[in-house]
Amino acid sequence: MKEQLSKYLIxxxxxxxxxxxxxxNTCSIQSYNKKDFLLKQNSVCKYKYFILEGLVRQYRVEDNGNENISVFGIENWxxxxxxxxxxxxxxxNSIQALEKTTVLQITxxxxxxxxxxxxVLERVFRKITENMLIALQRKNEIFMKKNSKERYYNMLEQIPGFSQRVPQYMIASYLNITPEYLSDIRKNK
Amino acid sequence: MKEQLSKYLIxxxxxxxxxxxxxxNTCSIQSYNKKDFLLKQNSVCKYKYFILEGLVRQYRVEDNGNENISVFGIENWxxxxxxxxxxxxxxxNSIQALEKTTVLQITxxxxxxxxxxxxVLERVFRKITENMLIALQRKNEIFMKKNSKERYYNMLEQIPGFSQRVPQYMIASYLNITPEYLSDIRKNK
DNA sequence: AGAAATCATTAAGATATCTTAAGAAAGATT
DNA sequence: AATCTTTCTTAAGATATCTTAATGATTTCT
Known part of the structure; x- marks a missing residue:
C-alpha cells in the first residue's frame, strides 16, 4: 500500500x-464494496481519492433518470x-465502486x-493536474470530432481490457450514446 | 502592464x-495584429501566453478543411x-489573434x-491549472448533455458581449455546429 | 437448479443536425 | 460609390443517432 503510493509519487x-x-500516514485507507458510493451527487466531495485497487465510475443522474458517466477511475489514478x-x-455527480475498491483518501x-x-508536493500536484487537463483536452478532441463508432473503437484501443470489466451500457454511457445504438455499432462492425 | 500581471498573480x-x-521581467511582451498566429498547428508551442489585451482563438483545421475552435482567450487568461x-x-491546433492582441509570453x-x-509560483500554477480543469469539466457537462440551442443560449449568458466581438460562424464552430444550423436556431428563437 | 434481476439485441419510426447550393447582406478596399 | 470579399440566411434532402417497445441472453441470488 505504502509502496504503491511512494512508487507513484517518486x-x-x-x-x-x-x-x-x-x-x-496523513491519508486514511478505506475499502468499498461493489456499488458503494465514495461520493453522492449533491453532497460535498470531502476527499481526493487515490485508487489502490479496483474500479470506480463518476456519473450523474439527469432529471429524466438517465445516467451519464464522465470518468472511470482505476488503479493509480x-x-x-x-x-x-x-x-x-x-x-x-457521484462516484461509485464498480468492483471491490481500496483507496487512500485525503481531505x-x-x-x-x-x-x-x-x-515539493505542490509541484507534484501541479504536474498531476496538468496531466489531467491534457488528458481531458485529448478526450474532448475525440468527442467533439469523432462519431460514435470511432469513439467506440478509439476507447477499445486506449483502454484495452476495459470492455471486460464494465457492462456495455456503461461504456455506451461514457461514450455518450444509447446502449441500443452501441449494440448497432458492434453488429455492423 | 506590470500592474496587470501583478494584480492577477496576487x-x-x-x-x-x-x-x-x-x-x-522574465516574460517578454509581444503584440500581434488581427489574423497573426501565436502558434501554428504542427509546430511546438514554445510559450505560455498571458493575454494583456485582445482576443484569440485556439482552433484546428481538420483534414476536410473544416475549422474547429476549442477555446477563445481574452484578457487575463x-x-x-x-x-x-x-x-x-x-x-x-493553432492560436490566432482575432483582434490586435498584446501578450506576455514565457518559455x-x-x-x-x-x-x-x-x-510559491508552483502553487499559483497549481491553482490556475485546477481552475482550468474545473472550467473544462463544466464546459464538458454542457456539451455532452445540452443540445445545440441550449449550448448557444448558455454561451450568450456565460460570455455576454462575446457575440459582438466574434463572427457568428466562429461561435458555431465553438459550439460544434454548422453556421447554417446556428442561423436556424437564431431564427426559430 | 430455478427464479429474479440485470444486461444486450433488434427493429421501426422519430428527431436533431448536417450537407449542399444558392442567394442576400454586410464589411472592407479601391 | 462600386467592387470585392466575407459573413449570414434559406431551403431541401440526407444521415446519425435516439426513442420505444419487445424479446433474448446473462448473471446473480435464493
Whole structure:
C-alpha cells in the first residue's frame, strides 16, 4: 500500500522516506464494496481519492433518470469532484465502486497542511493536474470530432481490457450514446 | 502592464515586489495584429501566453478543411497548447489573434527557472491549472448533455458581449455546429 | 437448479443536425 | 460609390443517432 503510493509519487519528484511516510500516514485507507458510493451527487466531495485497487465510475443522474458517466477511475489514478472538493459546494455527480475498491483518501485540509510541510508536493500536484487537463483536452478532441463508432473503437484501443470489466451500457454511457445504438455499432462492425 | 500581471498573480498568493518584478521581467511582451498566429498547428508551442489585451482563438483545421475552435482567450487568461508546451511535441491546433492582441509570453525553461526561484509560483500554477480543469469539466457537462440551442443560449449568458466581438460562424464552430444550423436556431428563437 | 434481476439485441419510426447550393447582406478596399 | 470579399440566411434532402417497445441472453441470488 505504502509502496504503491511512494512508487507513484517518486515518478513526479524526489521525496525522502520521512516525507513519504508523512504523506501516507496523513491519508486514511478505506475499502468499498461493489456499488458503494465514495461520493453522492449533491453532497460535498470531502476527499481526493487515490485508487489502490479496483474500479470506480463518476456519473450523474439527469432529471429524466438517465445516467451519464464522465470518468472511470482505476488503479493509480486520483479521483475526486475537483469543483466540489476545492469550493466545498454540492457535487454534480457521484462516484461509485464498480468492483471491490481500496483507496487512500485525503481531505482538503490535510492536503493543504501537507503542501506547507512538504513544498515539493505542490509541484507534484501541479504536474498531476496538468496531466489531467491534457488528458481531458485529448478526450474532448475525440468527442467533439469523432462519431460514435470511432469513439467506440478509439476507447477499445486506449483502454484495452476495459470492455471486460464494465457492462456495455456503461461504456455506451461514457461514450455518450444509447446502449441500443452501441449494440448497432458492434453488429455492423 | 506590470500592474496587470501583478494584480492577477496576487489573487492566487502573496508575492513581494521583487518577485513580481522578476516574474514580469522574465516574460517578454509581444503584440500581434488581427489574423497573426501565436502558434501554428504542427509546430511546438514554445510559450505560455498571458493575454494583456485582445482576443484569440485556439482552433484546428481538420483534414476536410473544416475549422474547429476549442477555446477563445481574452484578457487575463493564460493560453497555450499545454500538451505541446510541456511535452515539446507538435501542436494539434493553432492560436490566432482575432483582434490586435498584446501578450506576455514565457518559455518552459524560463518558467521552470522561476518555479525554482519563487517556489510559491508552483502553487499559483497549481491553482490556475485546477481552475482550468474545473472550467473544462463544466464546459464538458454542457456539451455532452445540452443540445445545440441550449449550448448557444448558455454561451450568450456565460460570455455576454462575446457575440459582438466574434463572427457568428466562429461561435458555431465553438459550439460544434454548422453556421447554417446556428442561423436556424437564431431564427426559430 | 430455478427464479429474479440485470444486461444486450433488434427493429421501426422519430428527431436533431448536417450537407449542399444558392442567394442576400454586410464589411472592407479601391 | 462600386467592387470585392466575407459573413449570414434559406431551403431541401440526407444521415446519425435516439426513442420505444419487445424479446433474448446473462448473471446473480435464493
Amino acid at each position: 515518478r513526479y519528484a524526489n521525496f525522502n522516506k520521512l516525507d513519504l511516510n508523512l504523506i501516507y 486520483w479521483i475526486t469532484n475537483l469543483d466540489s472538493f476545492l469550493n466545498e459546494t454540492g457535487s454534480i 482538503k485540509t490535510e492536503l493543504e497542511e501537507l503542501y506547507l510541510k512538504i513544498p | 489573487r492566487y498568493a502573496n508575492f513581494n515586489k521583487l518577485d513580481l518584478n522578476l516574474i514580469y 493564460w493560453i497555450t497548447n499545454l500538451d505541446s508546451f510541456l511535452n515539446e511535441t507538435g501542436s494539434i 518552459k525553461t524560463e518558467l521552470e527557472e522561476l518555479y525554482l526561484k519563487i517556489p
